[in-house]
Amino acid sequence: MAEARERWASRPAFIMAAVGSAIGLGNVWRFPGTAFNNGGGAFFIPFFVALLTAGIPLMIVEYGLGSRFQGGAPKAYRKLGRGFEWIGWWAVLIGLGISIYYCVILAWSWQYCWECVRSMFTGELAWEPGRAGTYYEQTILNASADSGTLGAFNVGAAVGLFLTWAVVWWCIAKGVLRVGKIVMITVPLPLVLLVILALRGLTLDGAMDGLAYYLTPNWEALTEAKTWVAAYGQVFFSLSVGWGILIAYSSYRPKDSDVVNNAFITSFANCGFSFLAGFAVFSTLGYLAMSLSPPETIDALKTSSFGLAFTSYPTAIEVFPGGVRVQALLGFGFFLMLLTLGIDSAFSIVEATATSVHDKFRVHRGKLVFGLCAGGFLLGLVFCFGSGIYWLDVNDRFLAEYSLPLVALVQTVVLGWLIGSKKLKAIQDDINRRSELKAGFFWLWSIRLVTPAVLSYSLYVVFKDLIAEGYGGFSTPTLLLAGAIPAGLLIVVGIALSMVKGAGDDDED
Numbered sequence: 104m105a106e107a108r109e110r111w112a113s114r115p116a117f118i119m120a121a122v123g124s125a126i127g128l129g130n131v132w133r134f135p136g137t138a139f140n141n142g143g144g145a146f147f148i149p150f151f152v153a154l155l156t157a158g159i160p161l162m163i164v165e166y167g168l169g170s171r172f173q174g175g176a177p178k179a180y181r182k183l184g185r186g187f188e189w190i191g192w193w194a195v196l197i198g199l200g201i202s203i204y205y206c207v208i209l210a211w212s213w214q215y216c217w218e219c220v221r222s223m224f225t226g227e228l229a230w231e232p233g234r235a236g237t238y239y240e241q242t243i244l245n246a247s248a249d250s251g252t253l254g255a256f257n258v259g260a261a262v263g264l265f266l267t268w269a270v271v272w273w274c275i276a277k278g279v280l281r282v283g284k285i286v287m288i289t290v291p292l293p294l295v296l297l298v299i300l301a302l303r304g305l306t307l308d309g310a311m312d313g314l315a316y317y318l319t320p321n322w323e324a325l326t327e328a329k330t331w332v333a334a335y336g337q338v339f340f341s342l343s344v345g346w347g348i349l350i351a352y353s354s355y356r357p358k359d360s361d362v363v364n365n366a367f368i369t370s371f372a373n374c375g376f377s378f379l380a381g382f383a384v385f386s387t388l389g390y391l392a393m394s395l396s397p398p399e400t401i402d403a404l405k406t407s408s409f410g411l412a413f414t415s416y417p418t419a420i421e422v423f424p425g426g427v428r429v430q431a432l433l434g435f436g437f438f439l440m441l442l443t444l445g446i447d448s449a450f451s452i453v454e455a456t457a458t459s460v461h462d463k464f465r466v467h468r469g470k471l472v473f474g475l476c477a478g479g480f481l482l483g484l485v486f487c488f489g490s491g492i493y494w495l496d497v498n499d500r501f502l503a504e505y506s507l508p509l510v511a512l513v514q515t516v517v518l519g520w521l522i523g524s525k526k527l528k529a530i531q532d533d534i535n536r537r538s539e540l541k542a543g544f545f546w547l548w549s550i551r552l553v554t555p556a557v558l559s560y561s562l563y564v565v566f567k568d569l570i571a572e573g574y575g576g577f578s579t580p581t582l583l584l585a586g587a588i589p590a591g592l593l594i595v596v597g598i599a600l601s602m603v604k605g606a607g608d609d610d611e612d
């Protein structure tokens with residue numbers, strides 16, 4: 104007889120944890136930039152279509168499977184068919200892979216927080232005026248010349264990485280009861296900080312230009328396939344669907360808990376946060392563009408992904424009015440926001456892995472979580488070398504942009520077609536039996552047709568580009584070693600794990 108499964112303290116605790124997983128670095132650096140590059144205000148249309156046809160329907164499935172089968176992704180897929188267990192492992196392992204470099208980004212945030220605190224005492228910012236970009240590249244990353252040159256080891260990043268994993272370990276070691284308490288801080292705190300930063304941003308000169316830039320719709324973008332691909336990609340990354348996280352989280356809910364409402368609440372909370380983050384980011388960029396001499400265009404300032412957080416924001420705070428201490432305080436607020444945003448996303452995937460392993464092998468939970476965190480830390484050290492930033496870039500590309508949509512596609516094909524319409528109908532009936540809002544025709548065909556079709560097309564586009572142009576000018580060995588091989592290994596490990604026999608394999612709950 105298996106031990107009784109843990110439970111969330113309450114429904115709000117569960118919802119907050121799911122929201123905490125969804126709201127992460129992706130909302131701050133990924134969303135505003137993606138919206139901007141894909142039609143500005145017009146991007147909201149493909150984004151909402153993606154949300155309604157892919158994000159929410161899949162989230163409903165994940166919530167439904169987790170609580171129905173009382174297990175993480177591998178167990179849930181195993182119950183749908185013996186041959187599908189590996190898909191659950193693959194999904195979880197992709198997330199675990201992502202968390203390894205995601206925690207490195209958090210490590211840099213620790214470094215910036217520390218520097219801001221120091222500036223409050225010394226009265227001097229860590230970077231020289233106008234040189235935040237150089238500071239980021241040379242001091243924080245200590246970037247080597249190219250991906251083939253290992254470069255120096257960054258002790259500061261390693262310390263930050265250690266702190267990140269120590270916090271992740273502490274948050275989840277004791278199970279979901281503690282998680283439920285922690286998210287009551289890590290979800291509202293970044294929201295409060297974001298509101299402060301947005302208000303500060305909006306009251307600066309030039310803010311309106313920045314917002315006009317962010318929100319002016321470019322309707323033509325809607326006719327381009329890449330806009331739609333970007334919208335679906337953003338929805339998957341941001342909502343944390345397809346990673347098996349939500350299956351694990353909802354497996355700690357009773358079998359009769361609501362599904363559909365919870366999915367809507369989580370999704371809309373996440374989108375609201377992204378939208379607001381756009382205000383904070385673009386109002387600040389508008390101000391920055393105006394106050395540089397000579398004034399810059401916002402276009403020139405909007406660097407890619409992490410650059411926004413680690414270059415543009417530090418540059419903006421150094422021109423904020425109010426003196427160094429106020430600037431350092433705002434900088435501290437910003438990086439603390441990144442940390443608290445990211446930490447609950449990071450631990451959600453480690454939790455999903457721990458849940459999956461525990462369900463199957465029944466190993467001691469404390470030891471398991473410790474092992475996962477120690478392993479994540481050690482692997483993350485690879486990214487602390489000067490060449491780490493390049494490997495991180497390639498790794499992110501292969502895991503978040505290729506593997507995640509691929510595993511989501513496989514999941515929808517399995518659910519929509521391979522398990523058979525009887526089982527699918529049983530899942531749908533089960534969900535509807537316990538939900539106020541119903542998953543009907545629209546849900547069914549989103550899972551069966553719309554999502555797989557759009558994902559197949561997106562993958563076709565991205566792989567075609569990869570084959571034709573490579574990625575980011577990186578050499579083939581780098582693409583293989585930092586991208587394709589790790590991504591491929593995750594599938595192999597997933598299949599291997601599904602083939603071994605575990606003590607929990609035959610549990611009936």
Ligand code: PHE
Nearest residue numbers: 125127128129130341448452
């Ligand atoms: N949803 C997260 C974000 O927007 C992404 C993420 C989820 C990262 C889970 C790690 C683990 O940042």
